[in-house]
Amino acid sequence: MTHEIVDNTAESRFEIHVDGEVAGFVAYRLLPTKIIFLHTEIKPAYEGKGLASALVAHALRAGADAGLKVKPECPYVARYIERHPEFQELVDG
Numbered sequence: 756m757t758h759e760i761v762d763n764t765a766e767s768r769f770e771i772h773v774d775g776e777v778a779g780f781v782a783y784r785l786l787p788t789k790i791i792f793l794h795t796e797i798k799p800a801y802e803g804k805g806l807a808s809a810l811v812a813h814a815l816r817a818g819a820d821a822g823l824k825v826k827p828e829c830p831y832v833a834r835y836i837e838r839h840p841e842f843q844e845l846v847d848g
Contacts, residue, residue, distance in 0.1 A: 758772060
């Protein structure tokens with residue numbers, strides 16, 4: 756199973772594609788100095804394969820690379836940051 760992660764700016768979400776199909780996404784709201792993560796969703800057929808973790812890690816790195824702080828309104832993103840201290844410095848506030 757190969758996957759690709761893309762930033763679909765028109766939909767304001769990072770998407771993870773598996774074999775050309777959208778398997779899930781993390782929706783965001785982009786502000787001048789921060790990115791607010793709103794919701795993470797993986798289609799049932801792709802659950803349990805580590806795709807949500809790969810997707811959220813990519814989205815957090817993309818925000819960091821752009822110099823943005825992060826506001827994790829999505830519970831999955833918040834838990835991911837708690838479990839991965841390397842991302843905790845990105846949290847706004």
